Amino acid sequence: MLVSGAALLIACAAFVAYDLVSFRESMAHNLAIEAQIVGSNSVSALLFNDPRSAENTLSALQAAPNIISAAIYTPDGATFAAYSRNAGAKTAKNLPSIPPRQEDTYWFKSGRLELAHPIVFRGKRTGTVYILSDLREMTQRLKRYAGIAAIVLLASLLAALLVASIFQRAVAEPIVRLAETARIVSRDKNYALRGTPTGNRDEPDILIGAFNEMLEQIQERDGALRKAHDELEQRVHERTAQLAATNKELEAFSYSVSHDLRAPLRSIDGFSLALLEDYGDRLAAEGKDHLQRIRAATQRMGMLIDDLLNLSRMTRAEIRKEAVNLSALAQSVVAGLREAQPNRQIEFRIEDRLEASADPRLVQVVLENLLGNAFKFTSKCTSACVEFGKLRNNGSSAYFVRDNGAGFDSAYATRLFGAFQRLHTASEFPGTGIGLATVQRIVHRHGGEIWAEGAVEKGATFYFTL
Amino acid sequence: MSGFPSGFERGAASDRRSPFQRALTILWCVLFSVLSLSAEQPKPSEYQVEAVYLLNFAKFVEWPAQVVSPEEPFNICVLGQYPFGATLDKTVAGETIDGRKVVVRRFLKPQEVMSCRILFIGLSEEARLAEILKILDKTSILTVSNVPKFSQHGGMIEFVVEANKIRFEVNLTSAERAGLTLSSELLKVATAVTRNAQPGD
Numbered sequence: 001m002l003v004s005g006a007a008l009l010i011a012c013a014a015f016v017a018y019d020l021v022s023f024r025e026s027m028a029h030n031l032a033i034e035a036q037i038v039g040s041n042s043v044s045a046l047l048f049n050d051p052r053s054a055e056n057t058l059s060a061l062q063a064a065p066n067i068i069s070a071a072i073y074t075p076d077g078a079t080f081a082a083y084s085r086n087a088g089a090k091t092a093k094n095l096p097s098i099p100p101r102q103e104d105t106y107w108f109k110s111g112r113l114e115l116a117h118p119i120v121f122r123g124k125r126t127g128t129v130y131i132l133s134d135l136r137e138m139t140q141r142l143k144r145y146a147g148i149a150a151i152v153l154l155a156s157l158l159a160a161l162l163v164a165s166i167f168q169r170a171v172a173e174p175i176v177r178l179a180e181t182a183r184i185v186s187r188d189k190n191y192a193l194r195g196t197p198t199g200n201r202d203e204p205d206i207l208i209g210a211f212n213e214m215l216e217q218i219q220e221r222d223g224a225l226r227k228a229h230d231e232l233e234q235r236v237h238e239r240t241a242q243l244a245a246t247n248k249e250l251e252a253f254s255y256s257v258s259h260d261l262r263a264p265l266r267s268i269d270g271f272s273l274a275l276l277e278d279y280g281d282r283l284a285a286e287g288k289d290h291l292q293r294i295r296a297a298t299q300r301m302g303m304l305i306d307d308l309l310n311l312s313r314m315t316r317a318e319i320r321k322e323a324v325n326l327s328a329l330a331q332s333v334v335a336g337l338r339e340a341q342p343n344r345q346i347e348f349r350i351e352d353r354l355e356a357s358a359d360p361r362l363v364q365v366v367l368e369n370l371l372g373n374a375f376k377f378t379s380k381c382t383s384a385c386v387e388f389g390k391l392r393n394n395g396s397s398a399y400f401v402r403d404n405g406a407g408f409d410s411a412y413a414t415r416l417f418g419a420f421q422r423l424h425t426a427s428e429f430p431g432t433g434i435g436l437a438t439v440q441r442i443v444h445r446h447g448g449e450i451w452a453e454g455a456v457e458k459g460a461t462f463y464f465t466l
Numbered sequence: 467m468s469g470f471p472s473g474f475e476r477g478a479a480s481d482r483r484s485p486f487q488r489a490l491t492i493l494w495c496v497l498f499s500v501l502s503l504s505a506e507q508p509k510p511s512e513y514q515v516e517a518v519y520l521l522n523f524a525k526f527v528e529w530p531a532q533v534v535s536p537e538e539p540f541n542i543c544v545l546g547q548y549p550f551g552a553t554l555d556k557t558v559a560g561e562t563i564d565g566r567k568v569v570v571r572r573f574l575k576p577q578e579v580m581s582c583r584i585l586f587i588g589l590s591e592e593a594r595l596a597e598i599l600k601i602l603d604k605t606s607i608l609t610v611s612n613v614p615k616f617s618q619h620g621g622m623i624e625f626v627v628e629a630n631k632i633r634f635e636v637n638l639t640s641a642e643r644a645g646l647t648l649s650s651e652l653l654k655v656a657t658a659v660t661r662n663a664q665p666g667d
Contacts, residue, residue, distance in 0.1 A: 041651070043651060044522075044526060044649070044651035044652055044654060044655045045654070045655050047518075047522040047525070048519060048522060048633075048634070048652075048655040049515070049631065049632075050633070050655040053654050053655045121525070122525060
């Protein structure tokens with residue numbers, strides 16, 4: 001508005017200025033024509049020395065109210081005839097006593113236009129006409145222009161105001177409202193909101209329509225997404241519940257099975273022992289041996305059942321994490337192992353100050369199994385060595401237990417952790433094949449990972465994270 | 467007339483000067499005024515003015531289609547006793563009208579003036595004026611004279627003295643009868659323009 005007003009004002013000013021300049025020129029031109037008429041009508045008066053006739057001619061200038069005074073001079077510069085608008089007193093006073101030497105010139109001076117026109121008759125300078133005019137006409141014109149400019153300016157500003165208000169109502173307001181709606185929608189994530197249509201079938205209305213359509217689509221997709229999400233959640237929930245129930249059932253089943261298996265086993269062992277003790281002297285040596293085998297087998301089966309029960313207990317036990325000094329724990333485990341077989345030559349290297357947040361009871365089981373395995377599988381080495389430490393690599397770290405014992409074929413690395421999976425016979429190395437399965441379950445329940453590296457007769461390394 | 471105010475202005479402008487300079491200026495002013503007054507003293511004589519007017523008439527009068535050959539100069543003639551002395555010759559010196567050289571010729575007999583364009587009839591001819599005009603009838607010669615009542619007698623332009631100034635009266639009928647066209651500009655500055663009945667009509 002301000003810009004258009006200024007532009008209009010400048011345009012008006014430029015127009016008025018241009019017009020005034022050209023008007024000045026045309027004024028001077030008109031005055032020159034008047035001077036020429038007066039001049040040519042005064043030739044005879046000059047030639048026949050008749051000032052009265054010249055004054056007569058000059059008095060015709062009364063028709064031009066802007067001419068203040070005029071005079072005719074003889075070629076030698078004497079005043080020949082004079083005219084003044086305000087007849088009488090001022091006549092000669094306003095006139096320059098000597099006419100300007102310049103030929104046919106005009107000049108603006110202190111709000112007046114002066115003009116000197118030489119009278120030439122038959123190629124001879126006969127005299128000079130001098131006219132003094134005020135700029136009344138020009139100031140009147142200026143006033144009129146100022147008035148017109150003011151009216152035009154006012155009218156166009158009013159029109160601009162009107163147009164702007166119409167525009168405001170028709171375009172700006174709906175868009176501002178739409179922007180506000182968009183802001184609320186994105187702030188509240190409420191896609192149920194809608195822009196209010198103007199009902200004018202104009203561009204803002206189309207815009208609002210498109211916006212609403214977009215919102216509808218977003219809302220639809222949002223709904224579909226939420227539905228899909230909810231369904232998925234529901235399905236996961238159901239599956240988890242099913243799985244948990246099945247798992248629980250299975251565990252309960254295996255626990256009860258294991259538990260119930262122990263009773264007949266105890267009977268077999270017990271009655272085998274009774275048979276040996278009570279009727280040992282009546283049995284041949286071979287019979288005794290058979291009974292001894294039965295007893296060993298039942299004891300072994302008892303151990304298997306114990307381990308199975310242990311595994312299932314590990315699975316069900318609640319994890320209570322606390323800060324655990326792994327180094328100290330490993331030391332105590334090693335001490336237990338040394339105590340069990342004091343005559344074994346074996347070196348243990350245990351890294352100091354290893355700390356972890358874990359369930360101390362369960363992590364002890366892990367270390368007992370891993371260190372126990374290492375102890376076991378190095379039994380045939382001449383210079384056995386078992387290492388426990390922490391491997392740091394690229395910001396991640398893992399604990400490891402390394403030995404230089406029997407090792408294993410790396411092709412079976414993943415099968416190691418299955419229950420009852422054994423890579424060696426019980427006669428080579430005793431064991432139930434439950435230990436690593438238990439370890440894996442504990443590590444997984446801590447949210448960690450376990451893996452193994454090794455080669456036959458080149459030792460094995462078990463890595464785990466907690 | 468013009469010298470006095472300008473001299474006075476010079477005196478007024480010197481007010482800021484020293485007393486000596488001012489005295490000198492005043493002295494100079496007085497001297498200048500006296501000189502300029504004395505320079506204006508010899509007013510142009512009656513015949514000096516009339517000589518100029520004779521030439522100027524030529525510029526406001528149209529003669530009928532030329533009967534004279536193109537080589538013929540523009541003759542301004544004086545009939546009778548010559549009153550102009552040297553002034554008329556001086557006035558027309560170097561002047562041309564319509565490309566013709568202006569020449570002054572003196573005559574004593576009216577029969578000899580047929581090649582003239584303008585004929586000034588001197589006071590000496592007052593007695594035989596009617597006879598002269600009769601001879602000039604049917605010619606295209608502009609007749610001018612300072613003989614009193616010249617225009618009433620059928621002369622075309624008559625010099626008169628009015629308020630100490632030389633003016634002239636015009637007898638338009640005579641001029642038109644002679645086939646001459648007098649410019650309205652000329653008639654404008656004439657003291658009187660008459661259309662009198664001619665004795666011959």
